[in-house]
Amino acid sequence: MAGMWELPRTDIRRKPLFSLKHSITNTDYYVCVISAANADGTPVKLSRVPQLPLTGLARKILSRAGVIS
Numbered sequence: 001m002a003g004m005w006e007l008p009r010t011d012i013r014r015k016p017l018f019s020l021k022h023s024i025t026n027t028d029y030y031v032c033v034i035s036a037a038n039a040d041g042t043p044v045k046l047s048r049v050p051q052l053p054l055t056g057l058a059r060k061i062l063s064r065a066g067v068i069s
Contacts, residue, residue, distance in 0.1 A: 007041070012034060015034070
């Protein structure tokens, strides 16, 4: 989504921290979340995350991870 921040996608295979289902209209996405310190993306300080324009999926993942409320 243009102008929105998203968490980086990776093909790294690790045991997931958690998984979740995310639905957009009539399409369901099943996402496995891992910890990957070396994933591609732009590093952001945790204190700045709540002010970013996050997609619904990124917000759901970060909320479940306890990074944002």
